[in-house]
Amino acid sequence: MSEKLSIRMERIAAELERNASQIRANFRGDSAIVERIQELERLSSSFACLNEVLQLDASKGSHGIEAIELGSEVRELYSSLKSLLPPRVELDVEALEDIRLYSLSKRGLSFALTEALVCVAERVTQDFKSRIHLTIERGSSRSAEGGCPVLRYSYTGEPVGKADLLALSKTPHVGVSSEVEGMHSILTIVLDCDASKHPAPSEQNERPLVLLAEDEGVLRLAIRTMLESLGYDVVVAEDGAEAIDAFARRKSEFQLALVDLQMPEVDGYGVVASIRASVEDLPIIRMSGDSNDELGGMAAEGDECSSFLSKPFGISDLKLAIDSLHQRVGV
Incomplete structure (x- = not known):
């Protein structure tokens, strides 16, 4: 059933993307129409991410103890x-x-x-x-x-x-x-x-802890599922203010952070600045679906422990970004 649903969702995502591309290619002007185009593109990304979640969920076998x-x-x-x-x-x-x-x-x-x-x-x-x-x-x-x-x-x-x-x-x-x-x-x-109750030492499955700050619900679920499949425990924040609070509570435990640059309350740039104020060398992946954020995300003012990942992305893209960042910072 999940395989059939995955195929169906893949087709829907492709159809949404095709329609959005055609409208964008043939239309210029009205801001309301532009917003509709952006919504179509967002829906396409969401369906693609949900499809990724379905595939990951379908491939899951029995797992050990997971906190x-x-x-x-x-x-x-x-x-x-x-x-x-x-x-x-x-x-x-x-x-x-x-x-x-x-x-x-x-x-x-x-x-x-x-x-x-x-x-x-x-x-x-x-x-x-x-x-x-x-x-x-x-x-x-x-x-x-x-x-x-x-x-x-x-x-x-x-x-x-x-x-x-x-x-x-x-x-x-x-x-x-x-x-x-x-x-x-x-x-x-x-x-x-x-x-x-914490499992006995012989049963513990120590997994590195990552902070995920993402305000869009479907993407948050998809990225969290990908991170868990890659062996991480994930602390989720739905906006910038919540991300700052979550990091402050457990900053010594985090080994990685993924931060969306466009969020309400406090944007991703503010979240990264807050993290850097207390921990200078935590690996951070800045994420955005807006191409205007890419230059700032990649440059990051000489931040060697930071990188940029364009949304939407799949688990292979995420793994490559994490591995490349860890290799660069010597983790």
Whole structure:
């Protein structure tokens, strides 16, 4: 099935690219039309990247223990599931501490989190003040959770019913409960404590840590999948400000950074400048789909530990860029 879908997506991407090229070749002027052309080209790139993800996913066999950064995983998943929320309802995620999961699969975690969001979205009161606030932390060692990772969805609306709680509880390594606290309903998901225990030294699969800063959701997913297939653990940032915060928290652990030059809040140039202010020799790959960024990205004012990669790209292009940069900086 994934092979057939991959072929279909490849055809769609080619058709989008062909149409965009024809329109660009035969039209000059109206800025609105130019924006449509750029959107066609963006869609073509997105389909190509999704195809890359499908091919990588289809080729995956059994893997050893792989750490999951819970906060990053939740933010990444929910950024792609905004369409599940009712109009005017917002979701914010607050990770109170960094938690790594080791014995819980990404597929199982994604299923549980998606089902939880659907349950809450169906019951939240829909008005201009509606908000679902999700906190991620460890339960108190004195409580029933016993220090296990806990996700609490707080919202104004009806509590989740027994039937949905039962369905959610069938996910392995996941426990759920629902209650009302004052004016808010609370859905609590408790992950198995074993999922956050660091594996024994003989079982550890040490993977270098990379920071990925990319604001476009499909490209972010594709690049992250490529990096994981190349053997990296990935910390994801959806904009420049989030990238700076993520780097500040774990700057001594990062061995590589991939930074999109065009991002909201703080652009990629600002992110790179912030990183360089504290770490001068971290290998950084600057990325952009805008040819105007290429000269600045490649020159980088004499930054020998930096290189430029034009989007969209495939896993072979990414591997070559990483290997070339590491060879140049002597990693």
